[in-house]
Amino acid sequence: MRTTVSWWSAAIAMVALALGIWIGAPTVTCADPNGEEHDDDKGGHVHVPAPLEYADSHAPLRIWTDPKMIARGKEIYTTTCAVCHGDAGDGKGPAGLALPLKPSSFRDRAGVAEMRDNYWFWRISEGGQVEPFKSKGSAMPPWKGTLSVEDRWAVMAYQHTFTGHQGPHVPWEHPESVAMGHDIYRMSCVGCHGAQGKGDGSVGATLSPRRAPQPRDLTSSLFKFRSTPSGQLPTTGDLVRTISEGIRSSGGPFTIGLSGYRIMPSFRHMPEEQRLELVEYVKSLNKAFWERAEIRTVEIPPRPRVTPERVARGKQLYADAECLTCHGDRGRGDGKSAPELKDDLQLPIQPTDLTRPQRFKNGRRPEDVYRTLMTGFAGTPMPSYADALEPEQAWDLVFYVLSLSQGGTK
Amino acid sequence: MFRRAFFATVLAGMLLAYVDARPVDAIPAFARQYDMQCNACHTRPPRLNRFGEQFHMMGFQIPSASRPDGLVGSLKDDGTLKTVIDSLALRVSGGLFEYSESPRETEVKFEPPDEVELFVSRAITPNFSFFVEFEYEPNATEFDRDRGYFNRGHKFGLGKEAFFMANLGGVLGALGAPTMEMGGQTMVGRHGGFTMHGPMLMAGKIDANTNFSYATNRQLILDTELEFEKEEGENQSKVHRLPIVPYAFASKFFGVFKDRREHEPQLVTDQVMYNTTGAPGADFHAMFNDVILGEVGFLRENEGFNTYGMVRYDILDRKELTFNVSALFNWGFGVVRAPDSADHERAGGQRLDRLRYGVAANARWKGLDVYGALIWDRMYGLPSELRGEFDRTAMGLTVQADYLVHENVLVSSRFDQLWAGGLKDEKLDGTVLTAQIRYYPWQNIAFFVRDSVNLRKFHEDNPLRSWRNQLFVGIDWDF
Numbered sequence: 001m002r003t004t005v006s007w008w009s010a011a012i013a014m015v016a017l018a019l020g021i022w023i024g025a026p027t028v029t030c031a032d033p034n035g036e037e038h039d040d041d042k043g044g045h046v047h048v049p050a051p052l053e054y055a056d057s058h059a060p061l062r063i064w065t066d067p068k069m070i071a072r073g074k075e076i077y078t079t080t081c082a083v084c085h086g087d088a089g090d091g092k093g094p095a096g097l098a099l100p101l102k103p104s105s106f107r108d109r110a111g112v113a114e115m116r117d118n119y120w121f122w123r124i125s126e127g128g129q130v131e132p133f134k135s136k137g138s139a140m141p142p143w144k145g146t147l148s149v150e151d152r153w154a155v156m157a158y159q160h161t162f163t164g165h166q167g168p169h170v171p172w173e174h175p176e177s178v179a180m181g182h183d184i185y186r187m188s189c190v191g192c193h194g195a196q197g198k199g200d201g202s203v204g205a206t207l208s209p210r211r212a213p214q215p216r217d218l219t220s221s222l223f224k225f226r227s228t229p230s231g232q233l234p235t236t237g238d239l240v241r242t243i244s245e246g247i248r249s250s251g252g253p254f255t256i257g258l259s260g261y262r263i264m265p266s267f268r269h270m271p272e273e274q275r276l277e278l279v280e281y282v283k284s285l286n287k288a289f290w291e292r293a294e295i296r297t298v299e300i301p302p303r304p305r306v307t308p309e310r311v312a313r314g315k316q317l318y319a320d321a322e323c324l325t326c327h328g329d330r331g332r333g334d335g336k337s338a339p340e341l342k343d344d345l346q347l348p349i350q351p352t353d354l355t356r357p358q359r360f361k362n363g364r365r366p367e368d369v370y371r372t373l374m375t376g377f378a379g380t381p382m383p384s385y386a387d388a389l390e391p392e393q394a395w396d397l398v399f400y401v402l403s404l405s406q407g408g409t410k
Numbered sequence: 411m412f413r414r415a416f417f418a419t420v421l422a423g424m425l426l427a428y429v430d431a432r433p434v435d436a437i438p439a440f441a442r443q444y445d446m447q448c449n450a451c452h453t454r455p456p457r458l459n460r461f462g463e464q465f466h467m468m469g470f471q472i473p474s475a476s477r478p479d480g481l482v483g484s485l486k487d488d489g490t491l492k493t494v495i496d497s498l499a500l501r502v503s504g505g506l507f508e509y510s511e512s513p514r515e516t517e518v519k520f521e522p523p524d525e526v527e528l529f530v531s532r533a534i535t536p537n538f539s540f541f542v543e544f545e546y547e548p549n550a551t552e553f554d555r556d557r558g559y560f561n562r563g564h565k566f567g568l569g570k571e572a573f574f575m576a577n578l579g580g581v582l583g584a585l586g587a588p589t590m591e592m593g594g595q596t597m598v599g600r601h602g603g604f605t606m607h608g609p610m611l612m613a614g615k616i617d618a619n620t621n622f623s624y625a626t627n628r629q630l631i632l633d634t635e636l637e638f639e640k641e642e643g644e645n646q647s648k649v650h651r652l653p654i655v656p657y658a659f660a661s662k663f664f665g666v667f668k669d670r671r672e673h674e675p676q677l678v679t680d681q682v683m684y685n686t687t688g689a690p691g692a693d694f695h696a697m698f699n700d701v702i703l704g705e706v707g708f709l710r711e712n713e714g715f716n717t718y719g720m721v722r723y724d725i726l727d728r729k730e731l732t733f734n735v736s737a738l739f740n741w742g743f744g745v746v747r748a749p750d751s752a753d754h755e756r757a758g759g760q761r762l763d764r765l766r767y768g769v770a771a772n773a774r775w776k777g778l779d780v781y782g783a784l785i786w787d788r789m790y791g792l793p794s795e796l797r798g799e800f801d802r803t804a805m806g807l808t809v810q811a812d813y814l815v816h817e818n819v820l821v822s823s824r825f826d827q828l829w830a831g832g833l834k835d836e837k838l839d840g841t842v843l844t845a846q847i848r849y850y851p852w853q854n855i856a857f858f859v860r861d862s863v864n865l866r867k868f869h870e871d872n873p874l875r876s877w878r879n880q881l882f883v884g885i886d887w888d889f
Contacts, residue, residue, distance in 0.1 A: 175602070176602050179601040179602030180601040180602075182601075182602070183592070183601045183602070183605055183700075184474045184592065184593070186700045187464065187473045187474050187592070187607070187700060188464075188472070188473040188474045188475065188593075190700075190727065191459065191460040191461040191464070192461070194727075194728070194729070194730070195727045195728055196728070198729075200728075200729050200730045201460075201727075201730070202459070202460055202727075202730055202731065202732040202774040202775070203450075203459045203460050203461045204730070205730050205774075205775075205776040205777060206449065206453045206454070206459060206777060206814050207447075207449050207450070208449075208817060209776075209777050209814050209816070209817055211817070246445075249447060261441065261445050261446055261447050262444075262445055262446050262447065262450070263446075263447050263449075263450060264450075265444060265446055265450065265472045265475065266444075266445070266472075266475070267472065267474065267475040267593075268475070269472075269475045269476060269477045269478060269593070269594060270474055270475040270593045270594075271478075271591075271593070271594070274474065274592070274593060278474075
C-alpha cells in the first residue's frame, strides 16, 4: 500500500487554504491613491488627478519665476486665500480653523511636490464644489468666475514659493508628481515603449519586425490618434482614449466572434484615476505638452442621417480624394501604391483594410472615422483631409467607408 | 535512404499544405479573453516575451488593468457561452514525421500529432485565477509499474499544470504592510518608493519555471519522446534512445531509481525540479521595484520533495535590449533511490538528497533572444558500499538562441551539454546540437522542421548516444 499522500489531496488542501486566506483577508483600502497619508496638521489633501477638462491646463513655464506674476499672485493670495490658508501658507488661517476639512498647507514640501500644475489650477478654479472634496466637507469657493486664467496661474506661482521650491513645478523637476503613473508605466508599458518611452522596448521589436506599426516614441511629437489638427500633440483625452481602447491591428490569428484583436491591450479596466496618472507620466516624457500655446480640437458636427445619396457621393469622393490609391477600389488595403508605402521610420506600412471596421485602429464609430479623416495619422502616409473636405463631404465619405464592409452598397 | 527521406518530406509537406488550407477560425483562451494578438505576449508562440511573463506573473491579468468584477463581469457582459469558450484553448503539437539515423540503422516514422492539450483558464477576481491543463496522448510512453517496464498506451488526464494563483498582497496589508490598489490588484508599497507586486501564491500541480531566466515552460524546441524496444512475447523492454531535452534541467545521474517498490529508473534525461511534467507543490513569487524577482516554494518529487529559492535580477532595459540573470538553489529531500549495491538493476534502500544550484541568463535584443542555464547537481546520503563506483556530482549546460528572421519565420538553435554522474560503469557524457526553423502562417499555427545532431561518439549500448542524427517535421497548433 502506498503511504505517500496523493497530490490530489495536497492540491485540494492548498486550494482550501488559499481560499480561506483570501476570503478571510480584510480588504485594505487607502484614501490616498499614492499610498501616503499626510499629516492633517500640515493640511489635509487628497491626491487625485485633475479631471479631463482640466488635465490639459498646464502652466506656462515662465510663470514660476516671473517676479511680476509672483507679485500679482501674492496680492491675490493675501486678499482671497490667506484667511483660510494663512499668511504663511501653513493652512492655519483664522477662518480655516473651524472648517471640517482643514485647508491645505502649502508648506508641506513633500506634499506640494507631488501635486501637479493642472491639479492646482483645477482646485483654484473649482474649489471644494467638486468630488472628492465636496463629500469631505470642503468649504473652498470656486474662483474660476472671479479670477482670470492668468490670475489663477499667478496665485499658483506664489503659493509655490512657500515651500522654497525654485524653478518650474514640472514633472521633470518633481518626478514624485508622476510617481504613480511611472509605476504603472514600468509594469504595463515598458515592454513595448521602452524605459525612456522611446518606443524601443524589447517586446516591440518582435511585434511586427522591420515593418509598421512600431510602438510609439512617446518623446516625439508624432502621435497617430488625436482629436487635434495635423501636426499637433494629442489632448489628454486622446491619450486616455488610446490607453482605454488599446490599438487594433490587421495581423494575427484566426478569430471567432471577436470585435478585433489588439496589438496594444485595452486598459479600460484600469480605474480612470490611474489612467489619468499614467497619461500624466506619458506627458512628462515630452516637454512640448507644456510649451503649446493653445489646444484646438477638430470639431465633429452632429452625425447626419445615412442615405443612399450620401453613400453615392462618398463613393465619388473616395475616388476623387484618391483614397483608392492606397486602400484599393474595394477598400481592402490593396491599392496600387500599397506595396510602396512607408511610414516616417521608412518602414513598410499596410493601408487599413476598410472592409473590416472591427480592426480600425482609431475606432469604428462614424465619429471615430470622421475624426481619423480630419486629423490623419501623424507619421504615416494617411493625411488629414481637414483642408480638403467640408464637414458634409467628410460625412459622406465616412458613410461610404463604413459601407465597404457590406460591399459598399449600404 | 536519402530518397526515402526526400519522399517522406514531400509527403509531410503535402499533409501540411492540407492542414494549412483548412480554416480554423479560433484563437487561444487568453487572446480571446483580452482580445489580443498572440504576439503581444509571445515572441512567437509558445515562447513568452517580457509582457507575457508579466501577464503570467500577475496571475494571467493584463498588468495594472485587471477586470474589477472578474468572472462575474464577464458573465454579465459576454454571456455564459462566450465566457466559457473564451476560457478554453486547445493545443495540438508533435511530430508529423521523424527520421532517425545511427551507423547501424535508419528509422523513418510517420505519425500524427502526438499531444493534444485542453486548457481551461481564467481570472476569477483581480487577485485570484486558475489554470488547468488536460492532456491526451494517443501514444504515450509510460513506465508500467505493475509489469516493471516501459510501455506505450493512450493517456488522458491532467497535463503538466493545474493550479490556482492568488495575490497575497492584501494579506500582507492586513498584517500592517502599506498597500495600494493598482489596476484592481493589491500591491504592497508606495508609489515612488519601495514596491512589491505580489506575493503571488501558485499552488496545485505546477512547474514553477516561468520566472527563471531560462524558462522551460512554453519552449520553442519541443522535447522528443523516449524510444524503447520490446521484443514480441518478452515481458521486458529496453530503453533504446533517450529523449532530447534541455540537459541543464536533466536528472543527470545514471543508475538511480524513482522509488523502491516499483523500481522505476530515474532516467538521466528525466527533467527534475524544472521542466517537469508537473508536480504538486506551492510557489510564492514577488517582484520588487520591477527589477528583482524572488521566488520560493516546495514541490513533490518521486518519494521526496524539493525546496527551492530563485532570484532574478533584471539588469538592463534600454534601447531594445533587455538582460536578466537568475540564480537557483534547490535542496531535494530524499528525491531518488540509490541502486542496490549488490544488484545495480534494482533500487536500494537508501534515499538520496540532491543539492541543485545554478545560474541562468537571458538577453533580448531586437529579434534575437538568447538564454542559457548552467546547473550543478550533487547527491548526498550515498551508501558507503557505492562510493567507489558512483560519481556524486554532475552538471548540465543548455544554451538557446532564437532569431526572428521575418514576421512569420523563427529560427532557433540549442546546445546541450551533459556532464553526467552516477554509476561510473554506465555513465557517459552527452552533447547535442539542435537547429530548428518554425514557419507561422498565422500567429497560432507553426510548422517546424528540426534537426538534432549527437556531437559525441556513437555508442550503441548507451541510450544517450545511440543515435547520430534525428530529424523531425511537426506542427504546433493553438486554438
